[in-house]
Amino acid sequence: MARFPTGRTAFVVIHGIGEQNPFDTLDGFGRGLLELFDRQGINYRLAHKLKRHPEEGWTESFLHISPKNRGKSAIDIHEVYWAYLTEEQITAAEIRQWLEDTLAGVKTFFDENQQLIREYEQADQVEQLQKLNKKLRWGARLYPPVSAALQLLDPLSRLTGGWGEVALKWLGDKASPYLTGYLGDVAIYTTTDRKSKFFNLRQQILRDSLAMLRAVLADEEVERVILCGHSLGSVIAYDTLNRLQIEASLPEAEELPLDKIKGLITFGSPLDKIAFFFRQHAGKEQWLRGQILGQLHSFKSKPLCFNDPPVTFDDPVKHVFADLPWVNYWDRQDPVSGRLNLYRIDPEDNVELKLGKPWGLAHVAYWEHVPMYADFAGRFLGLQATAS
CATH class of the missing domain: 3.40.50 (Rossmann fold)
Known part of the structure; x- marks a missing residue:
């Protein structure tokens, strides 16, 4: 004891x-x-x-x-x-823009800091960071066109069972809370631009x-x-x-x-x-x-x-x-x-x-x-x- x-x-x-x-x-x-x-x-x-x-x-x-x-x-x-x-301080659109802006320079950062990577990071972790960067960039890029396409197809889908409306609702229910509730916190807290709201x-x-x-x-x-x-x-x-x-x-x-x-x-x-x-x-x-x-x-x-x-x-x-x-x-x-x-x-x-x-x-x-x-x-x- x-x-x-x-x-x-x-x-x-x-x-x-x-x-x-x-x-x-x-x-x-x-x-x-x-x-x-x-x-x-x-x-x-x-x-x-x-x-x-x-x-x-x-x-x-x-x-x-x-x-x-x-x-x-x-x-x-x-x-x-x-x-x-x-809570409710940032929109999904603002998060997507923040994500695109932030990740745009990451490849350049990796390219310019190979010595940093060799000095501190084990190879598997560097690879994970690079893969994560690619996934985040693809996710940020794919969400708007998929959402827009479903909205354009929605009138047609109503004639065939409303699958577009269901898919759009699913996308909003699943992706938007993740964006605003999780990435939103990161987007807000990592802001270092004094001009940002x-x-x-x-x-x-x-x-x-x-x-x-x-x-x-x-x-x-x-x-x-x-x-x-x-x-x-x-x-x-x-x-x-x-x-x-x-x-x-x-x-x-x-x-x-x-x-x-x-x-x-x-x-x-x-x-x-x-x-x-x-x-x-x-x-x-x-x-x-x-x-x-x-x-x-x-x-x-x-x-x-x-x-x-x-x-x-x-x-x-x-x-x-x-x-x-x-x-x-x-x-x-x-x-x-x-x-x-x-x-x-x-x-x-x-x-x-x-x-x-x-x-x-x-x-x-x-x-x-x-x-x-x-x-x-x-x-x-x-x-x-x-x-x-």
Whole structure:
């Protein structure tokens, strides 16, 4: 029988793409951790807590887990809920245009960065990225003409049983929710163009994540904070720490106990794919812009440019999280995830799981995979027993 982890720990968990409701993240992460405790015979008390955040003007609900014997140790689970910000904010047509515009330059990026690929990526992953690019481009191109053709044929189809109307409805029912609910979140969050109407939504998501992390850090009773992100939430978690690192570099930086942040956990993470497909990249001749972008996205990232600039300048960013432990969980049947090779993660911290789910469905199976909780509980909570 294992003992309840000592000390006061707070997990801040960020959900990913798709349809999400408030407290889904608390439920999924909380049940997974409690299942681990049950299997290991850890006795605990569970409570729903409320906390007022006066500066942001809202009241938070979070989970509080404590030992049955009422000791001082405890685990709090906080969620960053952002899905409401992107709900119905982008149309299928806008997503298709975004996809075409984004993917148009990917082949050029691959061609111009063969050294990058040879340096970081294993051959099978490069091939997967290139195949994914082709599939996405074909999908973006085929949807509009197929939809238009069905609409043109619809009057004729009504004379022969209405198959066109049925097919058009099927296409809309199946493809549009996927585009707006999943790709839509990616399209909105990866927008870096300040002129885009989606840029402010991305900034608000980051502000909410930063506000939650700051509030947890400000709690004097909390001794260690672990930031967690699933799917696109892992990208938000990464950007949150990167932004916090930049803010800590400013002369007028707010004094925060950043040493409380003890780790980053990502699962089902597309961070490598985001870096290839959607991050800002500088052209070959833009050696000044390339250095600036590299320094502004430098949290545990490896260089994405191997061209030696004629002049280099000092990095103003204080790398306060350079030694932060980071564990990434992935599964071969999850097309979104993968080993993160573009970031400074030790090989043993890129943990391949066997979720036992079919291709695609594995992406949502992490929440119930108790061995994952056992692994990071051993790393960050000192829990030595293993899940059965």
